[in-house]
Each structure stands twice: as C-alpha cells, then as structure tokens.
Amino acid sequence: MADPGTDDVDTAVEVQGITKRYGAQAALDQVDLCLGCNERLAVLGPNGAGKTTLIAVLATLVRPSAGTLRVMGFDSADAPNEVRRRIGVVAHQTYLYEELSARENLLFYGRLYGMPDLEARVEMLLKLVDIYPRRHEQIANLSRGMQQRVALARALVHDPDVLLLDEPDTGLDQAHLDLLASLVQGRAIPARTVILTTHNLDRALELCGRVAVLAQGRLVYQAASAALDRAALRDAYHRLAGAAP
C-alpha cells in the first residue's frame, strides 16, 4: 500500500459505508464511493437527496454517523487536517469575508494553509478567475457571480488534490461557465480529482467522466459518461430518483 499523500497513491477518495443521521432521518445511507486520482464524478439527485450532506461529510465539515472516509490515503478520523489540506471546497456559501477584498480573502486563506509564494499564487488565481481588475474591492461590492469566481479561487489557493464543488455554477454567466468547465476538466489548471453536484444533466455529462445519482441518501446509480447520452441518463435519473431533474 502506498504511503498516504505521496504520488504513489492512486485512489484519491475512498468512501465506505458512510451514513449520516439527523435523528431518525438518514441524510446519507451506506454510501460507498471510490475515485481514482484525476477522476471526475458528477453527483445528481433531486432536492433533499443528500448531495450537500455528502459534500459536507467529504469536506470533514460534518462527522458521519458511521463509515470511513479516506482522501489521498489519509483517514479523516485519524488525520483530519491532512485530509483538509488536500481538499478544496466550493459550496452554496462563498466562505468569503465581505469586509475584505478578493485579494485579502485569498491571502488570508492561503496563510491558513501555509502556502509558499502566496502573493504570486494569489495573483495568478485572481487573473485565472477574471477578477484581477477588481481585486482590491471589498467582496460586499461584487456581484454574486463575481463572488462565486473568488470562491473558486479560494478553493484552489492551496492547490488541493481533490475539488468538491456543490452546485458551483451559481450566479455564473456563460463566459464564466466555460471558465468553470476548464477548471474542472483540468485545462486551465493541472488536472485533479473532482466531485461535483449539479442538477444539470448536460453539464454532468460534459464535465465529468462518471455520473452518479443520489436518491434519499443512497447512491442508486453510477455509470461512465462515455457510455451514456442525455436521454439514457435522464431515463435512469427519472426511474431511480423519482423526479424530473
């Protein structure tokens, strides 16, 4: 078995029997998942299926009631900070401080991860997400789409091995949806493992090599995108999740 965190690790994310209960209600129920390095998975599911809970558990923000999570060989129960160091998260909330500028936010988060050459990396990311001309403006003065782009840069500031994206297209215009696609597909930045939740079947098929359907906390379907077209995925989704996407 390869040493955790080294280049020899070939499984980026390994989830076994993850269950998360809130009282009697299971938000996640015995979820198993295995993703190789640089693999991209889109998770589809109706509202309340457990997609956001899955991302929160993978991000170590929510402790599972049962099951294990390993990221780049590190167990989240034994080495949570090693796991955190290796994941970048874009969620519904941007995690940005409204009173700070885009640049100040990225510098702050970069310092929390102890990034070397932080100034240069922040400058590169601000240019990458097309926010550089407004880098000194407070986050509160930026539009939701601009804030979302800064949130993408924040998730990348520590160069994570795994990106967890919970409906990352919120507020993005067409030009920046293309930017998101290039980030996810590893064209704008080096490729990395991505888990993305979305309601958009086309985007799931376009961006990710695998798609999965989550329904009532259970992973009920997984397939390679290459083996599917939109109609087949829609049919599977409708049949298994019981709702039109």
Added chain:
Amino acid sequence: MKLTLQQVLAIVQKDLMVEMRARDLLVLMLTFAVLSLVIFYLALDLWGPVVQRVGPGLLWMTITFAAMLGMGRTFVREYERGTLAGLLLAPIDRGALFISKLLANLIFLFIMEAVTLPMFALLFDLPVLNPAVMLATLLGTLGLAILGTMFSAMAAHSRAREALLPLLLLPTTVPIIIGAVQATSNAISGVADGPPWIGLLIAFDVIFLTLSYLLFEHAIEG
C-alpha cells in the same frame, strides 16, 4: 508549530481588519460601557466610602455586560455569514483556532477597558489606574474572554444563539467576577491581607483555559 503560529496570527489579523471596517463589535461594547457608567454616575449619587465599596462592583458589572455583548458576536458573525465553515475547512488545530479567537477578543476587550477605566476613574474619583488594579483587570478580563470565546462557539450553532450566551456565561463567570471585584476593591483601598483573590483569579484562568482548549473542538464542530 511555525504554521500554527502563522495561522493564529492570520486569524487575529483578519478579525482586527474585519472589525476595523465593520465597526460593529467595538462600537457596541464601547457605547454600552460608556452609557452604563454615565447612568450609574447620574442615578446612584455615590460619594465617600460608599464609592470605594460599591465602585468595583459597578466597574465589573459594566465590563462583564459590555464584554458579553461583544463576545457574543465572535462566532455568531462567522456562523451567520457562512465563513465559519471556511475556517473549519482549513487544516488548523481546533485549539489554535480557539487561541486565535481568544486573542482577538482580548484585544477588543482591552480597547474597551482603555476607555472605560479612565472614565470610571474620572466619574467616581477612584484610583483605578494603578498597577494592582491593572493586574486584577488583566486577569478578570482574561477569564471573561476565555469563557466568552468558548460559549460563543457553543451558542453559534443554536437557534437561540443571542439568548444562550448570557445564560451560559453568567453562571460560570461567577468566580471570575467575584475574584475580580474583590481584587479590584483591595487594590483600590490598599488592603494587603485577606483572601488571595489574585491567586484565585489565576487558578480559575488556568482551569478555564485548559478545559476550553481541550473541549473547543466539540463546541465548534457542533
């Protein structure tokens, strides 16, 4: 260790920068403290030996309630704005996160006291600007900040977060407040003997700091 120090400094610096621009926490504490002292001065008409007996209690009542107002926002602000998750995502030891927030709170409380103490001395004509009172204030403030930071983290996850903090904080700060009032009173009146209130304050600060450092992970992760 170097990274932990860097993380602590980054969070303290960020909190100061956010407060400098938002100006909600300090303004709230300062306004409350100044108004309280003015009301006590006008309403109670204290003079002579009565001031010496009652003054330290009024001072610490002012400091405690002003601190509660400010510290209640420490984690609530992060929670409500969704930035708490951003902090928790970082590979930072939860104890170090506690120390960061404690240091930021202490800075805010000392700023508030830098205004409150001279004003108290002026209004009530008591010699509070001496080293013995400063020591009692330092230790009492540290105890308040430790418990305030800890309970602010616990309350942040609750729906009744604004009401929960005073309910948690007031009963547990009783030994700190009693110690601080008595130590301040002794320092003002120049009493050298009697119970070792400063020692009691140090003991409670150490106990609360150790417990909070160890238990903070459970408080903040809900």
